[in-house]
Amino acid sequence: xxxxxxxxxxxxxxxxxxxxxxxxxxxxxxxxxxxxxxxxxxxxxxxxxxxxxxxxxxxxxxxxxxxxxxxxxxxxxxxxxxxxxxxxxxxxxxxxxxxxxxxxxxxxxxxxxxxxxxxxxxxxxxxxxxxxxxxxxxxxxxxxxxxxxxxxxxxxxxxxxxxxxxxxxxxxxxxxxxxxxxxxxxxxxxxxxxxxxxxxxxxxxxxxxxxxxxxxxxxxxxxxxxxxxxxxxxxxxxxxxxxxxxxxxxxxxxxxxxxxxxxxxxxxxxxxxxxxxxxxxxxxxxxxxxxxxxxxxxxxxxxxxxxxxxxxxxxxxxxxxxxxxxxxxxxxxxxxxxxxxxxxxxxxxxxxxxxxxxxxxxxxxxxxxxxxxxxxxxxxxxxxxxx
Amino acid sequence: xxxxxxxxxxxxxxxxxxxxxxxxxxxxxxxxxxxxxxxxxxxxxxxxxxxxxxxxxxxxxxxxxxxxxxxxxxxxxxxxxxxxxxxxxxxxxxxxxxxxxxxxxxxxxxxxxxxxxxxxxxxxxxxxxxxxxxxxxxxxxxxxxxxxxxxxxxxxxxxxxxxxxxxxxxxxxxxxxxxxxxxxxxxxxxxxxxxxxxxxxxxxxxxxxxxxxxxxxxxxxxxxxxxxxxxxxxxxxxxxxxxxxxxxxxxxxxxxxxxxxxxxxxxxxxxxxxxxxxxxxxxxxxxxxxxxxx
Numbered sequence: 117x118x119x120x121x122x123x124x125x126x127x128x129x130x131x132x133x134x135x136x137x138x139x140x141x142x143x144x145x146x147x148x149x150x151x152x153x154x155x156x157x158x159x160x161x162x163x164x165x166x167x168x169x170x171x172x173x174x175x176x177x178x179x180x181x182x183x184x185x186x187x188x189x190x191x192x193x194x195x196x197x198x199x200x201x202x203x204x205x206x207x208x209x210x211x212x213x214x215x216x217x218x219x220x221x222x223x224x225x226x227x228x229x230x231x232x233x234x235x236x237x238x239x240x241x242x243x244x245x246x247x248x249x250x251x252x253x254x255x256x257x258x259x260x261x262x263x264x265x266x267x268x269x270x271x272x273x274x275x276x277x278x279x280x281x282x283x284x285x286x287x288x289x290x291x292x293x294x295x296x297x298x299x300x301x302x303x304x305x306x307x308x309x310x311x312x313x314x315x316x317x318x319x320x321x322x323x324x325x326x327x328x329x330x331x332x333x334x335x336x337x338x339x340x341x342x343x344x345x346x347x348x349x350x351x352x353x354x355x356x357x358x359x360x361x362x363x364x365x366x367x368x369x370x371x372x373x374x375x376x377x378x379x380x381x382x383x384x385x386x387x388x389x390x391x392x393x394x395x396x397x398x399x400x401x402x403x404x405x406x407x408x409x410x411x412x413x414x415x416x417x418x419x420x421x422x423x424x425x426x427x428x429x430x431x432x433x434x435x436x437x438x439x440x441x442x443x444x445x446x447x448x449x450x451x452x453x454x455x456x457x458x459x460x461x462x463x464x465x466x467x468x469x470x471x472x473x474x475x476x477x478x479x480x481x482x483x484x485x486x487x488x489x490x491x492x493x494x495x496x497x498x499x500x501x502x503x
Numbered sequence: 504x505x506x507x508x509x510x511x512x513x514x515x516x517x518x519x520x521x522x523x524x525x526x527x528x529x530x531x532x533x534x535x536x537x538x539x540x541x542x543x544x545x546x547x548x549x550x551x552x553x554x555x556x557x558x559x560x561x562x563x564x565x566x567x568x569x570x571x572x573x574x575x576x577x578x579x580x581x582x583x584x585x586x587x588x589x590x591x592x593x594x595x596x597x598x599x600x601x602x603x604x605x606x607x608x609x610x611x612x613x614x615x616x617x618x619x620x621x622x623x624x625x626x627x628x629x630x631x632x633x634x635x636x637x638x639x640x641x642x643x644x645x646x647x648x649x650x651x652x653x654x655x656x657x658x659x660x661x662x663x664x665x666x667x668x669x670x671x672x673x674x675x676x677x678x679x680x681x682x683x684x685x686x687x688x689x690x691x692x693x694x695x696x697x698x699x700x701x702x703x704x705x706x707x708x709x710x711x712x713x714x715x716x717x718x719x720x721x722x723x724x725x726x727x728x729x730x731x732x733x734x735x736x737x738x739x740x741x742x743x744x745x746x747x748x749x750x751x752x753x754x755x756x757x758x759x760x761x762x763x764x765x766x767x768x769x770x771x772x773x774x775x776x777x778x779x780x781x782x783x784x785x786x787x788x789x790x791x792x793x794x795x796x797x
Binding site: 200229231232234235236248249252253266267304307309310334335336337339340366368370378379380381382383384385386388389390391392393398401403434435436437465466467488489490493 | 578579602603604605606608609610612613616645646647649650660661662663664665666667668671688690691715717718720721722725741743744745746747748750751752753754755756757758761762763767783784785786787
């Protein structure tokens with residue numbers, strides 16, 4: 117789960133990682149009050165989940181209260197376009213108003229899992245404020261890494277090694293090292309899957325603070341973090357994806373016009389791939405799971421079809437535990453009940469497949485039954501392109 | 504022959520009396536797997552599916568001589584279930600459970616790695632996987648047994664139904680499998696592509712290897728590098744997620760392109776470079792193997 121910068125900073129502050137003074141605001145009035153309280157010399161930051169907010173015009177420094185008011189009015193409610201939002205952008209509905217700090221130098225701190233070793237890795241770099249992927253590609257030697265041993269967090273010596281290594285002045289190393297250790301603690305205790313502070317700054321008066329903060333949380337650990345449930349911002353998610361999540365359906369909206377319904381994540385990805393290979397564009401990723409019942413299939417259908425771009429549906433099921441006859445009955449009922457108008461191509465294989473095919477054929481509905489995956493993809497692409 | 508499991512495998516089911524445990528234990532028994540009993544804390548002493556139930560894995564091992572276990576325990580308790588099996592000396596531990604927090608798996612991996620390094624026989628398959636099957640001998644997990652056929656192709660995959668798809672194609676062409684291993688879709692898994700490839704490479708009855716990967720991480724690249732150096736047997740590969748958008752988790756917790764790494768195109772390039780026969784679509788996995796067997 118992604119959370120906003122201000123939410124991440126609240127968590128960090130609770131762990132004793134220094135962050136600038138600031139306040140979240142949902143209205144212009146709240147934002148202006150916050151700016152006044154902070155003395156007018158403030159930074160106004162759009163709170164959306166996507167990165168690249170500064171370049172998109174979503175982060176502005178104000179010298180005076182008047183400036184701040186202008187920035188607040190310009191940013192709140194704007195459609196912020198960044199390299200991560202797509203061309204439509206994301207509407208800014210929350211602002212973070214923070215004290216502006218005199219920056220001496222910017223660094224990068226980050227933690228993520230190293231899958232190869234199965235351990236978390238703490239990364240630090242002198243190249244703060246830049247995209248870390250760019251640093252990793254161009255000057256990988258400028259990213260220092262320390263492996264966090266399971267159950268031990270980041271040790272003090274590791275934190276000092278990193279702090280000295282990225283060139284933090286000796287007088288500020290203790291504070292920076294403590295911030296790093298607390299960041300590691302927050303990461304572990306909150307079940308984060310990613311934490312990034314970019315930039316981590318040294319101020320002209322020698323303090324170190326997290327000027328920005330990004331934390332992703334492990335969805336699988338939410339059962340033990342009831343305190344984080346309210347941090348979810350549904351406005352940042354696609355409405356169809358939100359709807360799908362209510363029925364435990366794994367749905368991701370894409371830009372094409374061929375909807376697909378598949379059981380299993382790997383097969384669902386492979387189905388998208390083969391649609392593209394056949395010359396079409398998938399409208400979504402959808403994994404109905406191994407134990408889908410009729411109700412779930414109906415909900416899946418409803419969600420797929422509420423995407424107005426969809427011109428045809430490809431159903432690809434390898435029946436193992438999910439029997440083909442049950443799936444077929446579910447598809448027939450859903451098609452009738454929802455008055456599905458777009459063409460449906462069905463490819464089924466596995467348990468009770470003959471019975472399943474018979475149910476589809478006897479339904480009197482307009483299904484195209486395909487022999488295998490390639491046949492299914494070619495048929496559905498042909499239908500969409502009017503061939 | 505086969506790898507890891509066969510007709511001599513003695514299987515315990517953890518979470519035996521739950522609905523999933525019961526359903527799949529029954530299927531495994533019907534398939535001919537030697538299920539020697541199960542574990543459900545608090546139900547020790549009872550009988551379930553005509554087999555004994557134990558309170559702890561250690562008890563079950565002592566009473567039955569079990570050397571493999573399969574875990575159908577809910578996510579909050581699954582990592583503990585793996586540790587219990589490790590502690591009881593189980594050699595092949597298959598964890599089906601989907602949704603285990605990464606933080607719970609970090610110490611599990613450490614414990615298993617340390618045990619293995621000290622010379623103890625222990626191997627985890629999964630979590631978040633369909634399991635492992637040696638056709639006509641031993642089914643551990645949730646895969647449909649009837650699509651498999653005994654033979655000489657070793658299959659390793661991160662995905663469940665995509666593995667069934669590949670196996671279905673092979674069996675339909677009359678091509679059997681030595682062992683099929685579903686290694687799971689999580690960021691931290693016990694047995695990796697590399698581990699499975701090494702096992703198949705050493706198995707005299709595996710003649711061709713099918714390696715199915717997906718976006719996220721770089722386990723396929725690591726396996727490809729090994730194949731290039733050490734594997735003489737032909738390998739057929741496929742990577743799912745060529746059209747997946749970056750930054751989105753595609754169903755599996757581990758299937759995500761992040762920070763420019765884990766892309767399908769990079770994996771496919773590394774695999775081609777290693778001499779692996781990479782399939783452009785999953786529809787040709789079976790026919791690609793057939794060509795190599797000719």
